Amino acid sequence: xxxxxxxxxxxxxxxxxxxxxxxxxxxxxxxxxxxxxxxxxxxxxxxxxxxxxxxxxxxxxxxxxxxxxxxxxxxxxxxxxxxxxxxxxxxxxxxxxxxxxxxxxxxxxxxxxxxxxxxxxxxxxxxxxxxxxxxxxxxxxxxxxxxxxxxxxxxxxxxxxxxxxxxxxxxxxxxxxxxxxxxxxxxxxxxxxxxxxxxxxxxxxxxxxxxxxxxxxxxxxxxxxxxxxxxxxxxxxxxxxxxxxxxxxxxxxxxxxxxxxxxxxxxxxxxxxxxxxxxxxxxxxxxxxxxxxxxxxxxxxxxxxxxxxxxxxxxxxxxxxxxxxxxxxxxxxxxxxxxxxxxxxxxxxxxxxxxxxxxxxxxxxxxxxxxxxxxxxxxxxxxxxxxxxxxxxxxxxxxxxxxxxxxxxxx
Numbered sequence: 383x384x385x386x387x388x389x390x391x392x393x394x395x396x397x398x399x400x401x402x403x404x405x406x407x408x409x410x411x412x413x414x415x416x417x418x419x420x421x422x423x424x425x426x427x428x429x430x431x432x433x434x435x436x437x438x439x440x441x442x443x444x445x446x447x448x449x450x451x452x453x454x455x456x457x458x459x460x461x462x463x464x465x466x467x468x469x470x471x472x473x474x475x476x477x478x479x480x481x482x483x484x485x486x487x488x489x490x491x492x493x494x495x496x497x498x499x500x501x502x503x504x505x506x507x508x509x510x511x512x513x514x515x516x517x518x519x520x521x522x523x524x525x526x527x528x529x530x531x532x533x534x535x536x537x538x539x540x541x542x543x544x545x546x547x548x549x550x551x552x553x554x555x556x557x558x559x560x561x562x563x564x565x566x567x568x569x570x571x572x573x574x575x576x577x578x579x580x581x582x583x584x585x586x587x588x589x590x591x592x593x594x595x596x597x598x599x600x601x602x603x604x605x606x607x608x609x610x611x612x613x614x615x616x617x618x619x620x621x622x623x624x625x626x627x628x629x630x631x632x633x634x635x636x637x638x639x640x641x642x643x644x645x646x647x648x649x650x651x652x653x654x655x656x657x658x659x660x661x662x663x664x665x666x667x668x669x670x671x672x673x674x675x676x677x678x679x680x681x682x683x684x685x686x687x688x689x690x691x692x693x694x695x696x697x698x699x700x701x702x703x704x705x706x707x708x709x710x711x712x713x714x715x716x717x718x719x720x721x722x723x724x725x726x727x728x729x730x731x732x733x734x735x736x737x738x739x740x741x742x743x744x745x746x747x748x749x750x751x752x753x754x755x756x757x758x759x760x761x762x763x764x765x766x767x768x769x770x771x772x773x774x775x776x777x778x779x780x781x782x783x784x785x786x787x788x789x790x791x792x793x
Contacts, residue, residue: 387422388441389429399696400508402672403570403770404484405435410771412438419476421468423460425449444468457487458528464491472499480778484508486529489536497539502781505536506544509693512557513550517691517713519607519732534558541781544568544774546694547715566777569718570694571767577676577703579759586680596631597745600682600706602675602697603689605638605647610688610711610732615651617688617737619658625742629663637667637678679704683751684744687716688732695719699765702726702758707751709740725761726754 388405408418417438424431424443433441444467447460468491472478482504483492489505496503511525511533518524537543537558543565545551551567554560580586587594599618603609614634622629640648648666655664670678679685685701687710694715698708702719708726710716722728727740744751 387425387443388420389422389433390425399570399694400484402696403506403508405439406571406573406767407770407774408439409435409437410767411775413768414771414775416775419478421471423447423452423457423464425452442471444471454487455526458490458532461487461490465494468492469495469498472501479782480504482506482774482778483536486511486533486536489540490532493536493539502541502785503539504542504544504777504781505540506546507533507536507550507554507693508546509691510550510553510557513553513714514608514691519610519612519690522607522690540564541785542566542777544777546570547718549714549717550693566773568770568773568777569765570696570699571765571770572696572699572703572762574703574763574766576672577679577700577762579705580676580680583680583683586677589677590681592633592681593631596633597628598633598635598682599684599686599741599745600635600637600678600701601686601688602637602678602701603687605636605640605651607647608690609638610690611636611638611651612654613688613732613734613737614686615654615658615660615664616734617741618663619660620734620738621742622660622663624738625746628742628745632663634660634664635667635678635682636664637670639669675700676704679706682706684709684741686737686741687711687720688729688737689713689716690732692716692719698726699762703762705755705759707744707754707758709737709744719765721757721761724754725758 388401390401404420408420412418420441421444424445426449431443444464446463446467472495478501480502481492481496483489484506485508492503511529515524537560543554543560545554545565545567548567551565554565555562584594601611601614605611618634655661679701685706685708687695687698687708689711692714698710698716698719701708702725708720710720710728712728712730720726720728729737729740
């Protein structure tokens with residue numbers, strides 16, 4: 383996991399759902415007796431070379447490249463040096479049974495090391511260039527060919543591929559010619575001990591300084607075109623234009639920070655809010671800690687996830703675990719993360735007018751929101767991280783058994 387550290391604050395830079403995925407699943411695997419080392423590129427001096435997260439999980443920094451100014455787009459140039467540092471780290475006293483890489487850059491770093499040291503390699507894409515390029519936001523730059531080629535090389539080289547959903551598994555086979563026999567589906571999870579209904583909506587709003595009455599709609603994630611915050615902002619402008627009564631006591635929370643090279647995106651969203659004349663209802667919040675995040679979900683009547691593509695959509699799952707219905711784009715993993723009509727509503731397309739009508743209707747139907755809230759809690763309860771860890775460990779076992787059987791037959 384070299385392009386972002388699991389120690390980074392999710393919701394800013396390149397840190398997002400994958401950071402949470404890696405940390406949570408590692409902790410759950412450790413709870414089942416598996417020692418896990420997470421290797422990541424050092425991007426600052428905030429932490430020592432080795433950070434012990436407890437219970438058998440460590441984060442180990444690879445000191446490659448400059449500390450500042452290296453974006454995700456610059457990282458491919460560092461892949462050879464990262465591979466060398468990774469190989470050196472794995473050539474010490476600790477014996478590693480298996481490598482699990484996350485995202486294509488980590489896969490490219492791990493490929494030669496796994497081959498040279500004869501260690502099985504399992505990979506999770508999380509997102510794929512060809513999928514993203516088929517679902518670009520207006521004006522969004524397509525993913526570069528170097529990524530497409532890198533992903534194809536990783537797919538061809540690994541012992542197993544883990545997809546978040548059946549749809550992602552199908553994309554690995556159809557778009558990348560992945561062998562169906564090595565593709566497995568393991569759903570991501572949610573920390574069901576942290577993301578709960580808790581003390582309820584009123585208490586959460588009081589803790590956050592929000593009005594205890596009125597309506598609250600929230601967006602949580604990195605502020606980038608692909609996540610669709612502009613869709614929500616434009617839909618709110620449409621809604622209050624058509625239904626002025628909904629403007630009273632309405633609060634729209636945009637929670638997140640800049641992503642990658644898009645440092646001006648937050649300012650662009652602020653300018654859009656001012657231009658649309660809805661600055662009185664939209665409130666921007668910086669990324670919040672994992673401990674503080676549940677209260678934001680609990681405080682909201684609805685959480686919007688208007689992404690153009692998502693391999694899964696952890697925000698949707700976390701919000702539902704807190705009892706908050708989700709309005710999400712009917713794309714990718716969100717079709718699995720949200721049970722349409724039961725735990726939330728899936729919206730086809732990204733027309734702000736369509737989103738506006740769905741949001742307005744739900745805000746005007748509190749009884750329906752109660753039913754969706756109950757469905758949200760039930761739906762999220764099936765996605766604990768322990769199930770993710772168990773499913774992942776089952777794949778590890780199959781890969782290790784197959785490797786041992788091949789060696790035995792050759793011997």
